[in-house]
Amino acid sequence: MDNLLKYIHSLTVFSDKSWELLQPALAKKAFQKNELLLKEGEVCNSLFYIEKGYCKTYYEIDGMVKNTGFFFENEIATNITSFGSGRKSEFNIIACEPLTAILFDKKELFQAAKQANEIETLGRNCIRLFASKQEEFSNLFKLYSARERLQYLEVNHPGMIQRVSLSQLASFLGVARETLSRIRKRRMLM
Amino acid sequence: MDNLLKYIHSLTVFSDKSWELLQPALAKKAFQKNELLLKEGEVCNSLFYIEKGYCKTYYEIDGMVKNTGFFFENEIATNITSFGSGRKSEFNIIACEPLTAILFDKKELFQAAKQANEIETLGRNCIRLFASKQEEFSNLFKLYSARERLQYLEVNHPGMIQRVSLSQLASFLGVARETLSRIRKRRMLM
DNA sequence: GCTAACCTGTGATAATCGTCACATAATTAC
DNA sequence: GTAATTATGTGACGATTATCACAGGTTAGC
Structure with missing residues (x-):
């Protein structure tokens, strides 16, 4: 969990107490190569902090795989739309290498965020980074x-x-x- | 401010007290057509909630205008990267019609968010919507x-x-x- | 090591797109 | 209302790209 703690400290002020409160929301999980982190049609209830390895988001349209994003160490992968709205995901997330991730469970995370403002701030910052990245790659096509x-x-x-x-x-x-x-x-x- | 309050309630639970605490961060501002909301090279210190009219984000590269986004009523426009990091904006935001916006001042907003968790949550939800929109339009090009x-x-x-x-x-x-x-x-x- | 699966390169061809040029609306300014 | 500006449509042509086909190289599993 050391990497995650460093990552968090790089984003925001975070006390030991917040870190403790956050624990129930965290779960380390290993994925094999080509194992799905999120499947189309499911609701995304996790943020995936990537500790080791990398994964991609992809749509499958008319049998063709269309990759829409790659996520590496010290980044967070998720379907932000599904995670935020509770709607079904329209795309998949799959491990491209053996992958170790720390999952933030949505329900537990929201619970913890109510108790500690620092956790709410952390959530905001994670999403902000995610939005920046989307914006960056979106603009590539227009520019x-x-x-x-x-x-x-x-x-x-x-x-x-x-x-x-x-x-x-x-x-x-x-x-x-x-x-x-x-x-x-x-x-x-x- | 009625529209803004409705917008906020559509995003999250928000008490009268939070609404009061938020007030110092808010400022209504009118823009003429073709007036800049944000200029390249400046740091973005506001979220622009659009009450009436619409605006666009654009880069100017080799004298050519490249539009990267359009933002309409009941949406929030900003440079999320600049707003979040404090770095200079690489693009402009300009009113495409006479426009009325409610500006969230960054400093005041952060101050208010420290006092009320609901405001922090609101901020997270605004950014989440923003991220979803970026993702949607980014994927258009790949799919x-x-x-x-x-x-x-x-x-x-x-x-x-x-x-x-x-x-x-x-x-x-x-x-x-x-x-x-x-x-x-x-x-x-x- | 061997096989199968995947990855990369390349040729041919048709489709799509960008650019330049110019004509014709449509809108704005005075 | 008139002039100036901006927006749109269209033809021509070269550049770029998608697609199909196939060959050779690399990697992974057994």
């Missing part, structure tokens, strides 16, 4: 071409390029696998 | 073609289609103005 989007990842998220295969990255960047391969080749020649 | 993205707006956000001109909508949908005009024409023939 840049496919080639520039790849370049952006190379500069700003090199870890993603290193760990995610070209095929997986393609739908995330909104292009066909073959196109991404050709873009990468063209970029290397320049 | 759908340009034509399908237009169709999605027609079905799910008809108000946006009605109020935002084709030229303005184009960069938001990630296509050239001329392309959007042709897509619309093709769709009408079917």
Whole structure:
């Protein structure tokens, strides 16, 4: 839990008492590669703090897998819409490697947040980071071409390029696998 | 302030006392058409609850305006990254019509949130809605073609289609103005 | 080690899109 | 009302991309 505590302290002031109050909401869980953290049609009742490994969010449309996000160590993965509203999730979250996560249970978390304002603040900050990340990647498509989007990842998220295969990255960047391969080749020649 | 209070009650439990404590953080402000709510390079210290009118977020890159978001009545506009981190904003927010907004001042809001957990919870819920919206529009690009993205707006956000001109909508949908005009024409023939 | 599954590269071709140019509304300012 | 500005439609053409097909390389499981 050390990593999580560090993560929390990087976000907000957090007393030992808050940490204690938070404990009932936390549960460590290991996932195998290709094991689902959240399945389409289920309600998302957890925030997944990723301790080790990485996962992705994906839609399955007409039998085709469309990756919409990748989440790595010291990030929180969730379906924020489903988590917040209680509606069913329209997408899946799956482990891309053996993964260790600490789950924040929604009900217990809300319970704890009522007792300690610091926990409520922590929740707000987690969601804020999540929103910032969504905004960042959303804007990529409005501001840049496919080639520039790849370049952006190379500069700003090199870890993603290193760990995610070209095929997986393609739908995330909104292009066909073959196109991404050709873009990468063209970029290397320049 | 009636609209705002309704909005708040739709999000969370909110006592009269919380509403009173929140007052010092609120300020009503009118903007003319084409007046900036937030300017690139400034730090965003407000959440803008939109009472009447609408605004957009846009980047200016190489002299070209790229619209990244539109915000209408009963929504909150802000630069969540700048607001949360205190860093300078990389984009502008501008009124597209005469606009009335209620500004949440960051400093005062945080002060109030320390005194009332309900206000902290409200903040979390506002950000959650914001994150959901970002996620929704971000995924459009990964899941759908340009034509399908237009169709999605027609079905799910008809108000946006009605109020935002084709030229303005184009960069938001990630296509050239001329392309959007042709897509619309093709769709009408079917 | 061997097989099967997955990943990457590449050619051909059709579809889509961006850009430039210009014409015609529609709106705004005075 | 008139002029100026802005918004939209459209043709032409080059650039980019999706799709299908297939080959070779890499990885993982047994």
